[in-house]
Amino acid sequence: MPHRLYHSFCGRCLLKILTAPAISKMAGAFMNSGLSKPYIKKFIKDNKINMSDYKTENWSCFNDFFTRKLKPGKRTPDMHPDALISPCDGYLSAYKIGPDSKFTIKNSVYTIDELLQNKDLSIDYQDGLCLIFRLTPKDYHRYIYIDNGAKGKNIFIQGKLHTVRPVAFDKVKVFKTNSREYTLLRTNNFDDVVFMEVGAMLVGKICNYHHSHNFRRGEEKGKFEFGGSTIIMLLKKDTVCLNEEIYQASINGNETRVLLGEKIGYRSK
Numbered sequence: 716m717p718h719r720l721y722h723s724f725c726g727r728c729l730l731k732i733l734t735a736p737a738i739s740k741m742a743g744a745f746m747n748s749g750l751s752k753p754y755i756k757k758f759i760k761d762n763k764i765n766m767s768d769y770k771t772e773n774w775s776c777f778n779d780f781f782t783r784k785l786k787p788g789k790r791t792p793d794m795h796p797d798a799l800i801s802p803c804d805g806y807l808s809a810y811k812i813g814p815d816s817k818f819t820i821k822n823s824v825y826t827i828d829e830l831l832q833n834k835d836l837s838i839d840y841q842d843g844l845c846l847i848f849r850l851t852p853k854d855y856h857r858y859i860y861i862d863n864g865a866k867g868k869n870i871f872i873q874g875k876l877h878t879v880r881p882v883a884f885d886k887v888k889v890f891k892t893n894s895r896e897y898t899l900l901r902t903n904n905f906d907d908v909v910f911m912e913v914g915a916m917l918v919g920k921i922c923n924y925h926h927s928h929n930f931r932r933g934e935e936k937g938k939f940e941f942g943g944s945t946i947i948m949l950l951k952k953d954t955v956c957l958n959e960e961i962y963q964a965s966i967n968g969n970e971t972r973v974l975l976g977e978k979i980g981y982r983s984k
Contacts, residue, residue, distance in 0.1 A: 743920055746941045751777035762853040769855075778940045782856055782922075792859065792933035792976030796904050799955050799980035802936070803858040803946050805848040806970035807979065809961050812843050812949070820847060821893050821913055821945055830947070831897065831909070832872055840909065842952040846979075849970065850944045857938040858912075858946055859975060860930040862902035866910075869923050871896045874914075896921045897947075900930075904982050909949035914942055933976060955980045 745751055754777055759766065768789045774780040793800050801807065810818060817824050827837040827845070850856060874894035897911035912921045921944075923937035930936070957980040961971045973979055 790975045793978040797982040798978045801973040804854040805850040840949045844950040846948040848946040864902040911947040913945040
C-alpha cells in the first residue's frame with residue numbers, strides 16, 4: 716500500500732489530501748476522543764506491550780493510553796554529572812557528522828543543514844555526533860532532559876510531501892520531510908546540545924512542555940501522541956565519549972536498545 720501511494724499518480728493525489736493540516740487535525744481529534752478507546756486492547760495485543768511497567772488507568776481515549784506513565788522506580792536516570800543518558804526508550808544509532816553526511820530518519824534522508832534549516836547552527840556540529848533514537852509503538856513515549864541547564868525557544872518545522880517530475884516523464888521522484896521541533900539545550904556538562912523531536916506527517920503530535928526554561932537532569936521534557944516518533948541529539952566535537960558497543964553496532968548497521976535514563980556515554984575530559 717505505501718509503495719502504491721508514493722509511486723502512482725492517484726496515490727500521490729491521495730497522499731496530498733491525507734497529509735493536509737485539516738486531515739491531520741481530524742486524525743488527532745479522533746485519537747483524543749472516546750471513539751478511539753476500543754482500539755486500546757487490540758493495540759496492546761498486536762504490539763505485545765508488557766503493561767506491568769505502566770500505571771493502569773481508566774483511559775478516556777487512545778492518546779491517554781499511548782502517553783501512559785511508568786510506575787515509580789521503573790526507570791531511574793543516572794544522575795552522575797559525567798554520565799550522558801538516553802532521553803527516552805528506543806533504538807539508538809550513532810554517527811559522526813561530516814561535511815557530506817546524510818542521515819536516514821523515518822524513511823527520509825537529511826543532511827544536518829536540511830534537518831535544522833539553519834546553516835549557521837549546523838556548522839557548530841561539524842565533526843560532532845548525531846544520535847538517533849527510534850521509538851517503536853510499544854515504547855514509552857515520554858522523554859526527559861539529559862542534564863541540568865537552560866533551554867531556548869522551540870522551533871517547529873512543518874513536514875511536507877514533495878514530488879519532482881524529471882525530464883523522463885514516465886518517472887516521478889517522491890520525497891518527504893517530517894514534522895519536527897527542536898531547541899538548543901545549554902547543558903552544564905555537554906556544551907550546547909541540539910535536541911529534536913520528529914513526528915509523523917499524519918498524526919504524530921509533539922508535545923513539549925516548556926518554552927525558555929531552566930531544567931534538571933531527569934525532568935520530563937515532553938511526550939509524543941500517537942504516530943511514529945524519533946528523537947535526535949546533536950553533540951559538538953569532543954564533548955562526549957559514546958559507549959564503544961553503540962558505535963560498533965551502528966557501523967555494522969545495527970541499532971542498540973536503550974532505556975530512558977540509561978548511561979550511553981560520558982563527558983570528555
